[in-house]
Each structure stands twice: as C-alpha cells, then as structure tokens.
Amino acid sequence: xxxxxxxxxxxxxxxxxxxxxxxxxxxxxxxxxxxxxxxxxxxxxxxxxxxxxxxxxxxxxxxxxxxxxxxxxxxxxxxxxxxxxxxxxxxxxxxxxxxxxxxxxxxxxxxxxxxxxxxxxxxxxxxxxxxxxxxxxxxxxxxxxxxxxxxxxxxxxxxxxxxxxxxxxxxxxxxxxxxxxxxxxxxxxxxxxxxxxxxxxxxxxxxxxxxxxxxxxxxxxxxxxxxxxxxxxxxxxxxxxxxxxxxxxxxxxxxxxxxxxxxxxxxxxxxxxxxxxxxxxxxxxxxxxxxxxxxxxxxxxxxxxxxxxxxxxxxxxxxxxxxxxxxxxxxxxxxxxxxxxxxxxxxxxxxxxxxxxxxxxxxxxxxxxxxxxxxxxxxxxxxxxxxxxxxxxxxxxxxxxxxxxxxxxxxxxxxxxxxxxxxxxxxxxxxxxxxxxxxxxxxxxxxxxxxxxxxxxxxxxxxxxxxxxxxxxxxxxxxxxxxxxxxxxxxxxxxxxxxxxxxxxxxxxxxxxxxxxxxxxxxxxxxxxxxxxxxxxxxxxxxxxxxxxxxxxxxxxxxxxxxxxxxxxxxxxxxxxxxxxxxxxxxxxxxxxxxxxxxxxxxxxxxxxxxxxxxxxxxxxxxxxxxxxxxxxxxxxxxxxxxxxxxxxxxxxxxxxxxxxxxxxxxxxxxxxxxxxxxxxxxxxxxxxxxxxxxxxxxxxxxxxxxxxxxxxxxxxxxxxxxxxxxxxxxxxxxxxxxxxxxxxxxxxxxxxxxxxxxxxxxxxxxxxxxxxxxxxxxxxxxxxxxxxxxxxxxxxxxxxxxxxxxxxxxxxxxxxxxxxxxxxxxxxxxxxxxxxxxxxxxxxxxxxxxxxxxxxxxxxxxxxxxxxxxxxxxxxxxxxxxxxxxxxxxxxxxxxxxxxxxxxxxxx
Ligand code: GLU
Numbered sequence: 061x062x063x064x065x066x067x068x069x070x071x072x073x074x075x076x077x078x079x080x081x082x083x084x085x086x087x088x089x090x091x092x093x094x095x096x097x098x099x100x101x102x103x104x105x106x107x108x109x110x111x112x113x114x115x116x117x118x119x120x121x122x123x124x125x126x127x128x129x130x131x132x133x134x135x136x137x138x139x140x141x142x143x144x145x146x147x148x149x150x151x152x153x154x155x156x157x158x159x160x161x162x163x164x165x166x167x168x169x170x171x172x173x174x175x176x177x178x179x180x181x182x183x184x185x186x187x188x189x190x191x192x193x194x195x196x197x198x199x200x201x202x203x204x205x206x207x208x209x210x211x212x213x214x215x216x217x218x219x220x221x222x223x224x225x226x227x228x229x230x231x232x233x234x235x236x237x238x239x240x241x242x243x244x245x246x247x248x249x250x251x252x253x254x255x256x257x258x259x260x261x262x263x264x265x266x267x268x269x270x271x272x273x274x275x276x277x278x279x280x281x282x283x284x285x286x287x288x289x290x291x292x293x294x295x296x297x298x299x300x301x302x303x304x305x306x307x308x309x310x311x312x313x314x315x316x317x318x319x320x321x322x323x324x325x326x327x328x329x330x331x332x333x334x335x336x337x338x339x340x341x342x343x344x345x346x347x348x349x350x351x352x353x354x355x356x357x358x359x360x361x362x363x364x365x366x367x368x369x370x371x372x373x374x375x376x377x378x379x380x381x382x383x384x385x386x387x388x389x390x391x392x393x394x395x396x397x398x399x400x401x402x403x404x405x406x407x408x409x410x411x412x413x414x415x416x417x418x419x420x421x422x423x424x425x426x427x428x429x430x431x432x433x434x435x436x437x438x439x440x441x442x443x444x445x446x447x448x449x450x451x452x453x454x455x456x457x458x459x460x461x462x463x464x465x466x467x468x469x470x471x472x473x474x475x476x477x478x479x480x481x482x483x484x485x486x487x488x489x490x491x492x493x494x495x496x497x498x499x500x501x502x503x504x505x506x507x508x509x510x511x512x513x514x515x516x517x518x519x520x521x522x523x524x525x526x527x528x529x530x531x532x533x534x535x536x537x538x539x540x541x542x543x544x545x546x547x548x549x550x551x552x553x554x555x556x557x558x559x560x561x562x563x564x565x566x567x568x569x570x571x572x573x574x575x576x577x578x579x580x581x582x583x584x585x586x587x588x589x590x591x592x593x594x595x596x597x598x599x600x601x602x603x604x605x606x607x608x609x610x611x612x613x614x615x616x617x618x619x620x621x622x623x624x625x626x627x628x629x630x631x632x633x634x635x636x637x638x639x640x641x642x643x644x645x646x647x648x649x650x651x652x653x654x655x656x657x658x659x660x661x662x663x664x665x666x667x668x669x670x671x672x673x674x675x676x677x678x679x680x681x682x683x684x685x686x687x688x689x690x691x692x693x694x695x696x697x698x699x700x701x702x703x704x705x706x707x708x709x710x711x712x713x714x715x716x717x718x719x720x721x722x723x724x725x726x727x728x729x730x731x732x733x734x735x736x737x738x739x740x741x742x743x744x745x746x747x748x749x750x751x752x753x754x755x756x757x758x759x760x761x762x763x764x765x766x767x768x769x770x771x772x773x774x775x776x777x778x779x780x781x782x783x784x785x786x787x788x789x790x791x792x793x794x795x796x797x798x799x800x801x802x803x804x805x806x807x808x809x810x811x812x813x814x815x816x817x818x819x820x821x822x823x824x825x826x827x828x829x830x831x832x833x834x835x836x837x838x839x840x841x842x843x844x845x846x847x848x849x850x851x852x853x854x855x856x857x858x859x860x861x862x863x864x865x866x867x868x869x870x871x872x873x874x875x876x877x878x879x880x881x882x883x884x885x886x887x888x889x890x891x892x893x894x895x896x897x898x899x900x901x902x903x904x905x906x907x908x909x910x911x912x913x914x915x916x917x918x919x920x921x922x923x924x925x926x927x928x929x930x931x932x933x934x935x936x937x938x939x940x941x942x943x944x945x946x947x948x949x950x951x952x953x954x955x956x957x958x959x960x961x962x963x964x965x966x967x968x969x
Contacts, residue, residue, distance in 0.1 A: 085119065085120060085121050086119060086120050086121075086376075086380075086381075087120070087121055087122075087123055088120045088121070088122050088123070088150050088372065088381075088383065089122075089123045089124075089125060089147070089148050089149050089150060089383060090109060090122050090123070090124050090125070090149060090150060090151055090153070090368075091124075091125045091126075091127075091141070091144035091145075091149035091151065091152040091153065092105055092124060092125070092126045092127070092152070092153040092154055093126075093127045093128075093129055093137055093140055093141065093144075093152065093153070093154040093155040093160070093164065094126065094127070094128055094129075094154055094155060094156065095128065095129060095130065095131050095155060095156055095157070095160075096128050096129075096130060097131075098156055098357075100346050100349075100355070100358055101156065101178075101357055101358050101361050102126060103342065103345050103346055104338075104342060104346075104358045104361050104362050105124075105153060105361050105362075105365065106124060106126070107341060107342060107345065108361070108362050108365040108366070109122045109124055109365060110122075111341070112365060112366075112369050119373065119376060120372065120376075125144050125147060125149060127140040127143070127144070129155055129160060131157050131159070131160065132159065133160070134159045134160045134162070134163045135163075137155055137160035137161075137163055137164055138163040138164065138167055141163070141164045141167045141168070141388075142167060142387070142388035142389075145167070145171050145173055145385070145386040145387070145388065145399075146385055146386065146387050146388070147385065148383050148384060148385045148386075149173065149383070150173075150174070150372070150381065150383045150405065151173065151174040151175065151176060151368055151405075151409075152164060152168060152173060152174075152175050152176075153175075153176050153177075153178070153361065153364060153365075153368075154177065154178070156177075156178060156179045156357065157179055158179065158181050158182075161177045161179065161181070162190075165177065165189075165190040165192070165193040166189055166190065167388060168190075168192040168193065169189055169190050169191050169192050169193070170388075170398070171386045171388065171397065171398055171399060171402070172192060172398040172399045172400075172402035172403050172406075173192060173386065173399055173402050174192050174194070174368070174371075174402060174405050174406040174409055175190075175192050175193045175194070176193070176194045176195075176196060176364045176367070176368060176409075177193060177194070177195050177196065177197070178195075178196045178197060178357055178360040178361050178364055179197060179357065180197045180200075180227065180231075181195065181197065181200070182200060182226075182227040182230035182231065190428075191406075191428075192402065192403070192406050192428075193428055194364075194367070194406070194409055194410055194424060194428035195424075195428060195429050195430055196360040196361075196363060196364045196367070196419075196422075196430055197360060197430065198327070198430050198431075198433045199425070199429040199430055199431055200230055200231065200233075201234075202430075202431050202433075202453050203231060203234075203435075204230070204231055204232060204233045204234030204235065205234045205453065206234075206325075206435050206451050206453065207231065207232060207234055207235050207303060207325075208234035208235045208237075208238035209451055209456055210301075210325070210435070210437060210451055211235050211238075211273075211301070212238065213449075214299075214301070214323075216271045216299070217245070217271075218245035218246070218247075218269065218271065219245075219246060219247075219269070219271035219272065219273055220246075220247040220248070220249060220264050220267070220269045220271070220272050220273070221235075221236075221246065221247070221248045221249070221272075221273045221275065222249050222250075222251055222260070222264075222272060222273070222274050222275070222276070222284065223248070223249075223250055223251065223274075223275040223276065224250075224251045224275060224276035224277060224280055228275035228276075228303070229248075231275060231303060232273065232275060232303065235273070236248075247264075247267070247269065249263075249264065251276060251280065251284065254280060254283065255283055256287070257283065257284050257287050258287050258290065258291050261284070261287055261288050261291045261293050262291050264293070265291060265292065265293050265551070265552075266541075266550075268542070268550045268570055268816070270297050270298050270299060270815065270816050270817055271298075271299045271301075271817075272293075272298070272299070272300045272301070273300075273301045273303060274300055274301070274302050274303070275302075275303045275304060276304060277304060277306075278304060278306045278307055278309055278310040279310065281302055281304060281307050281310070282310045282311075282312060282315075285300070285312060285315050285322070286313070286314075286315065289314065289315055289318060292551075292552045294315065294318045294320040295318065295319055295320055295552060296319035296320065296321070296470075296473070296818070296819050296820075297320075297552065297815035297816065297817060297818055297819075298320045298321065299320070299321040299322075299323075299817065300320065300321070300322045300323070301323050301324075301325075302322065302323070302324040302325070303325060304324075305325060305326055305327050305356045306326075306355055306356050306357075307324040307325075307326075308324050308326045308352065308438060308445045309352070309353045309354070309355055310353075312440060315440070316440055316441065316442050316443075316444070317442055319473060319819075321439070321819075322439070322440040323437060323438065323439050323440070323448070324438050324439075324440065324445060325435050325436065325437060325438070326356070326435070326436050326438060326445075327356055327359070327360075327419040327420055327433060327434070327435065327436070328351075328354055328356060328359050328418055328419055328420075328436075329420070329434075329436060329447075330350075330351035330352050330354070331351070332416070332418065334416060334417075334418055335351050335354065335359070335418050336351060338354070338359075338362060338418060339351050339354055352444060352445070354418075356419065359417075359418035359419050360418075360419055362417075362418050363414070363417035363418055363419050363422060366414060366417060367409060367412045367414065367417075367422060368409055370409075370412045370414070371405065371408040371409030371410070371411070371412045372405065372408070372409070374408040374411070374412070375401070375404055375405045375408040375409075378404075378408070379401075379404070381401050381404075381405055382400075382401055383399075383401075384399055384400070384401075386398065386399050406428075410424050410426075410428050411424075412424075413432075419433060420433050420434035420452075421433065421434060421452070431453060432452070432453060432454070433452065433453070434450055434451070434452045435450065435451040435452070436449075436450055437449040437450060437451065469819075470819040470820060470823070471518075471823060473819075474518055474519070474520050474820055474823065475518075475519045475520060477520050477521070477555075478520070478521040478522065478523055479511075479515075479520055479521070479522040479523070479555040479556050480522075480523055480525065480553065480554045480555050480556075481511055481522050481523065481524045481525070481554065481555070481556045481557070481558060482524075482525060482526075482527045482545050482548040482549070482553070482554035482556070482557045482558075483503075483507060483524055483525075483526065483527065483545075483557070483558055483559045484526065484527050484530050484531070484532065484544070484545065484559050485526065485530070486559060486560055486764060486765060486766075486787075487505070487766075487790065487849070488505055488506050488790055488844040488845065488848065488849065489505050489506050489507045489559045489560045490503060490505040490506075490507050490508065490524075490558075490559050491503065491504055491505045492504075499523060499524075500522070500523065500524050502524075503524050505844065506840060506841070506843075506844040507558045507559055508524065509840050509843070509844075510558070510577060510812075510831075510837075510840060511524075511556070511558060511812075513827075513831055513836055513840075514812075514824055514827045514828065514831070517827045517830065517831075518823055518824070518827055522556075525554075527544055527545050527548055527557075529543055529544055529547075530544070530763075530764070531543045531544030531545070531731055532544050532545060532546075532559070532561055532562075532729075532731065532732055532733070533545045533546030533547065533557075533561070533567060533731075533813075534546075534731035534732075534736070535566055535570070542570060543731070544731070545557035545559070545561060545813060546567055546570055546571055546813065549570075549571045549813055549814065549815050550570060550571070550815070552815065555814060555815070555818075555820075556812055556813070556814050556824075557571075557812070557813040557814070558812045558813070559810075560784065560786070560787060560810055561810055561811065561812075561813055562580075562732075562733035562784070562808055562809070562810060562811075563576060563808060563809055563810070563811040564733050564736065564808075566736070567813065570816065571813045571814060571815060571816055572813065572814050572815065572816050572817065572818050572821050573811035573812065573813050573814075574811050574812040574814070574821060574824050574825040574828050575811065575825045575828045575829050575832075576808075576809025576810055576811050576828075577809070577810055577811065577812070577828050577831075577832070577837055578786055578809060578810045578837070578841070579807065579808070579809045580784045580785045580786045580787075580804075580807075580808060580809065580810065581784070581785050581803075581804025581805060581806050581807045581808065582734050582737060582782055582783070582784060582785070582804060582805040582806055583782070583783065583784075583785045583788055583800050583801070583802060583803065583804050583805065584715060584718065584726070584780050584781070584782060584783075584800065584801040584802050585768065585769065585772055585780065585781045585782075585783045585788050585791065585792075585798060585799075585800060585801075586724075586772060586777075586780045586781075586798070586799060586800075586801045587772055587773060587775070587776065587777050587797055587798060587799075588796075588797050588798065588799045589777065590776070590777070593869055594867075594869045594870045594872075595873075596872055596873045596876060597873035597876075598869075598870055598873060599699070599870075599871065599873050599874050600873070601702055602694075602695050602698030602699045602701075602702045603691075603694075603695055603698065607691075611691055614687065615659055615660070615663060616656075618659050618680070618684045618687075619652070619655040619656040619658075619659040619660075620652070620655070621680060622650065622655040622658065622659065622672070622677060622680055622681065622684075623650060623651070623652045623655040625674075625676050625677055625680060626648060626650030626655065626672060626674070626677050627648060627650065628676075629672070629673075629674030629675075629676050629677050630674070631673040631674035631675075631677075632648055632649075632650055632672055632673055632674045632677055633646040633647070633648050634646060634647055634648070634649070634673075635647075649670060650670075650672065650677070654670050657670070658670060658671075658672075658681065659684060662681070662684060662685050662688050663684075663688040663691075663692070665688070665692060703870070711723060711724060711777070712724065712780075712801065712802075713801060713802055714801075714802040714803070715745065715746075715749070715782075715802055715805055716745055718749075718780055718801075718802075719745050719748055719749050719752070723778065724777065724778055724779065724780050725756055725760055725775075725778060725779050725780075726749070726752075726753065726760065726779065726780040726781065726782060727753055727756070727759075727760025727761060727762055727768065727771070727779070727781055727782070728753065728760070728761065728762070728768075728781070728782045729761075729762055729763070729764060729765060729768065729783075730761035730762060730763060733808070734782050734783065734784065735753075735761065737805070737806060738750040738753065738782075746805075760779075762781075765781075765783055765787055765791075768781035768783060769781065769791055769795070769798070772798060773795070773797065773798065780801065782805075785800070785804055786810075786841075786845075788800045789845060790844075790845055792854065793845065793846070793850070793853065793854055794849070794850060794851065794852065794853075794854070795854070796852060796854035812824060812828070893915065893919070894912075896915065897911045897912045897915050898911075900914075900915060
C-alpha cells in the first residue's frame, strides 16, 4: 500500500512540475453545503481548499460554491445540490446530517457527481441508491466491532449503557451482540431530555452498577459526568467508557481530579504533526482551537478535501477531467442528465489510501465506506486525556495498560486516601471502647487491629463507623436491594467493610472480597448439661438391677452347688490327722460357710486360702472364676463409660441428631450466612432443618449472636444455636456453661469487603496474605480470643477430657457399704465376745460380770499380744489345772505332729 502510494505521489509530482512549467492550472469548482451552526467546519473546508489551490506544484485551483441550509430543511438541501450541479461542480461536500445528506446523495447518484459526507450515519442510504457517496466517518459496522473488541479487552462482566439518541444503539450494536456470549449482564438506559440526569444516575447507583458506557454528545457527556460526581457515581470504583469520538474535546473540570476510571475513544491523535500544523493554521480564524479540542468532524472534512484532491490527481493523470454543467431536470438515460467523468472520478477518489490523515489512516471499501481508521483509547487523568492503547480493524490490537502500571498508579493514590471502614458490633471483632470518644477511639476489637496492621503496611489512613442498620448484608429478592454492610459499599458510603463478615457467593456478586483472614465453619452452640447429683448407689449403675439380682443369685447358687458337689467328691474328704495313715474318720472342709467364702473371695478378685481338690469341685470353681472375671471386668469397663457419659450427656451430638429430635429447638442469626447455608442447601437434613426453623414459634431467627447466646443459656438445654466456629470458640472460653456440639458443617472464611472492582483489592489482599505468613493473624487471634476480656477461663473441653476425677457424691455409696459392713462386723464381734464371756463364765464357774470384766480388761490391753488358753486355771481347782495343762500339752503335741506331717508332705511334693 505504501509503495503504491509513493509511486502515485511521484507521478503526481512529475505531472505537477510539467503543468506548472507550462503554466496551465485547471479550475475545479467544488460545492459545499453546510448548516448554519457549522461555521468552523466551513472555515476548515475553505482553508484546506485554499491550501490545496496555493500549492506551488498544484495542477488545479479550486473555486468553491458554498451554500448554507438549516438542519431540518432537506428539500432546500436538494435544491441547492441541483443549483450547484447546474453551475458546474466536480464534487459536493456535505451537508452534515443524515436528513439533508441523503437527498444530496441521491441527487449525486442520479447525476453521477461524486459526493463526500463526513457525519456519522447510523443507517447509511441504500448502496444502490448512493453509488456516488463516499463516507469519511468510520463505517458503523466496523466501528461497533471496534467497541466490542475494546470492551472485551476491558473484561467488563456487567455494565449499563446510557445513551442519548437511538443512533447509539446502532453504534453499540457490536457490543450488544458480541457480549451475549461472554455471560455478561447488560442494562440499557436512555438518557432523559435533560438537563437533570440525577434521577437516572441514582437509579443506576442503586442497582450497584459500576461500569457505564456513555454514548452522548460531548456537552451532554460532560453534564452527565458532572451530575454523577454530585450523586456519588464517580470515584475509584466507577468505570466509564465514553463512546462519542468527540468526548475528549470538552473540559471536564473537577472530574479530571476524581479517581474514577474514565476512558474515551478518539480518531485524532493530538500529537500528530499534521494536526499541529492544521491547528496552527486555523488558530487565527477559529478562536480557542487546540489539538486537544479539534472536533472530529472538522478533521474529517479536512481529510475529505485531501482525499478528493488525491483522487482528482489520479483521475487527471489517467485522463483529463472536464467539469460539466448538469441539470437535475434534463432527461438522460435514466431520466437524468449525467456527468460523463463523474463515475471515473468517484472511483479514483474511492481508491485513495492515506496513511497520515488527521483522523489516521484512510481507506474505503467498494461502497465508499471508510473501513480503515485507528481508534485511540484514552484515559482521563489530571493533565487531560492520556493515550493508553489503540485499535484498528486490521490488527485489532489493544495494548492495554499493564497490570503493573495500574497497580503503581493505585499504590500512589492509596497513600493519600482515608478509607471509610464500615463495621458492626460483635465481640471480639468490633466492640465499643468508649462511647463518648470521637473517631476511631470509640472502638476496639480484632478487626480494628487487623485494619491497623494493613494500613501500616500499605500506608493509608482509616476511619471506622458503625453500619446504621447493624446488619451483615443480605439481599432482599422482592425489593431487589441489599442491606447492612453490603449496602454501605454499594452506596459508596464505605470503602471497606469488615467484621465477622463471611465471604459468600451472593455477596461476591455484588462486592469484592480480599483473601480470607480467618477460616471458620458452622457448628452448634449448646448449653452444657446441668449435672444431676449422683445417686447414693451410683456405683451400681454400670450394671442393671436385673444383672445385680442374677449375679447375687448365681453367687448363692454356685456356693450351694459347690457345697453339694464337695460333699459328693471323695477327694474333698480328707484325713484330719495326716500323721495317722489309717484315720477312723475323714473330714470335709467345704461347709456352706467356706463355700460362700470361696465364691465371694474369687468374685472380689481376692482369692481364698481354701481350695477344692476334687475334679468336679475344681471345674465348678474355675467356671465361677471365669464368670466372676467377665462380670467384674464388664463392671469396670462400664463404670468408666458410665462416668464419661455422665459428663458428656446431651441429647444430641451432631446436626443430624439435632434434626431428628423435636425437644431441642434450634436457630440462626437472621439474614446471616449461616441461615443462608441452610436455606440454600441441597442436603435433605439441612433443608428439613431450615423448614423447621421457619415454622418454629417464637421465631428462632435472632438479631445477632448475642441474642442467640442468651437464648441458649436461658432455655436450659432446650435451644441450640448455629454459629460460626470462631465465635463459638470465643464464647465457650468465657461462658463455661456453653459448649460446642459436633463438628463443622462447612468451611468458609471471613474477608474484607470492598466495592466491586476496587483498585485497592489486590494490595489489601496481598497484605492479608503477608500478615498470615508472618504469623500476625494468629497472634491477633490469640490476643483477642485468649488474652483480652477474660474474666473466667473455662479451659474448654480439653480440661474436661483430662479431669476425670470423681466427686465424693459419686463414691458415697461405696463408703456407705463399707460403713455398713464394718458396723455389721462390729455387731457380730460383740455378739461373739459376749458368747465367749458366757462360755468362760460357764467353764470357769465365774459370774458373768467377773468373766465380762476380765475378758474386757484383757481385750483393751492392746499391747498384750498373747492370750493364755486357761487364763482362769489358778482361779479353779488344781485338778482341773493339771487336766487342762495335760490337755494343752496334748493339743500342742498334736499340732506339732500335724505341722510335721505338713512339712513332710511338702518335701515330697
Ligand atoms: N458471619 C455471618 C455473616 O457474615 C453472620 C453470622 C452467622 O450467620 O452465623 O453473614
């Protein structure tokens, strides 16, 4: 393209030089129709014609026929075109609106006179009826393709289009069709008559929209943006795309200093040398014109003259162009007189390709529509509009601002900013420190420390305030409105919202969140069971009453059974005098008393010094031992479980169990993420729980966690409250009667919320991550959960797990049993003592009192370790004495013999 252009230029220069040398310049009459208010365009047009006429090496000189017409008078415009053609014109420029231009286009089509138009035409005339028209304004379809590409590059997920006239819809058609595929939400709103657009702006603000495409004239664009600033629709969270190609020509005053992201599109590059030159030439004719404010239409008109000039040169080069007078009324082939050179000239003009017009590269398609141009993508900054990228229909290139550039820009801005941070009261996240104080001194809590840490890292200032309705933020589907903290962000009242605010899908679609600073899950807060005083004989509880009865029966039964079989078993009949190999009688030690003693001893795991010798008695005893082993071990195991259960006793241990029962009611915070978890869950148990909660009266949807905690405490085990684990942890460490039941139902996190697309999100998120890695978040948690505001430290469930000691009340029954046993033993010992006294009195012929006295005296002599068998011998006769001595000697000898026999037996074994 470039080489052919250079070649053509060289040929033209050659012809020009030849003609100039010959001194033969041809007059070319040019027609121009302008509206009354288009004086500046007319000046530009004439200036450029003059410039081209005055060219040192020019082939032609141009004479102009200028007409003015009102914008609505298309009839007159047509008449003027006919007048011009009758007077001879090689081309007609203008007029600058569709109403008037279309009739001129059709006359030119009939008379075969080239026609150039420079205005935007949403519905260009039928190609077949406007074959002589060349349109300098970028073609509607290509332009809308450009808008669509740009928007795609900007990655807007949802946006609202505000447009002034219906033409805009054609311009933005590409966006509307292309974005169907990108899962975007598009709202289209037409601007009202004006000049007050505040109501519409407020409506869009209420919808939470942050991305606006504004298609309006430059003046209306400025007015809309000024009013947007007033209603709080500007700022760093808002992004505007101005699609009018002249949007950059007006001064935006204060708006330039706003942090909002306003981008516009333009055809003119103010830094282009040609633009500088043209503006310089025009500056003494048009006051106040600058490169930045040069309107697109003027630049297009300027380029249009150039295009015509180049086309004319090429046509002349091919064959001399002769301009004839053509009448609209004369009949020709189609009923019209036609210019014979017209079509040829038109084709040359249409084929002109310019690389450096004021409006960028220029090229037309076969229908005379401009298909080559460059769109500059510019951003409004304090110094004016700054180019950030370009788009053209061939390369489609959008060099967007790099991520680092954007980040650097906002890092600088964040330092001068005081963030308004919304929160709500809830321990230990955000609490009132001193109600009478001002500003941040009023509050304290975990999130204040967190924001303080982040602010110190990044270097911004902050100011906390309480959200007026005290809510977290839930969406009312009927009213289509958010409340609480989310509303504050959507209304741009707050830059950040932080508390125990859970990151949820719904909220994420309305606002942005940082990385989670705390991970939590839903669990159940419940009252610890109030311990019942244990029963006196609670040690018997591990075995049921029936088992005790059966065991006692078995004990007695086995003892009696042993007694019977021991009497039958020959081996248990023993020689009472082992030294006598042929005893006259045998003795059986298994009287009923001994059998009971054996059973009891083995049952109590104590054993017994008497053991059976026969096989049958041994089998029976072994079976009893086995039975005793199982029963005692089961008792011990059950006792442990019983004691543990007693501590842990609660009617449910998980959400599923809670759902199954009806005695304990349960609830959640109204409008909180916990409630929404149950409401939106697909899990049948949670769905059922949600229905139960909805139908429970009085309502179980409580205003905040504190109300829930109070209700759990007061309901005496009849109310459980679903709360987030970190809050449960905080409460159970301070209120020992409360506990967490079961595990977590889900896993999620608390995040710092901010308006959608907040430019500060990345920086704040990075800082949260850094604080987490540095361990600062855990330190903060430790501080607010374990150290601050602790009156009574409960130690949680861990202590309970280790503290297994039993209270006296739990073992009192055993003591009672011991005392009863000892008392019985004492009673029996007194009876035995008295019986012995009676025996002594009878044997020694003493009175009861004497015997009692002497026995009692002897009993209380605790240092006296031996008792004479015949303590009263001296007090009776000497005969008896001798007899008793002899008897005692005999008894001693016999016991000696029995001992001797035992040793012998043992040695044998
Ligand atoms: N953290 C919850 C939220 O952000 C509120 C408390 C709850 O629902 O348990 O919605």
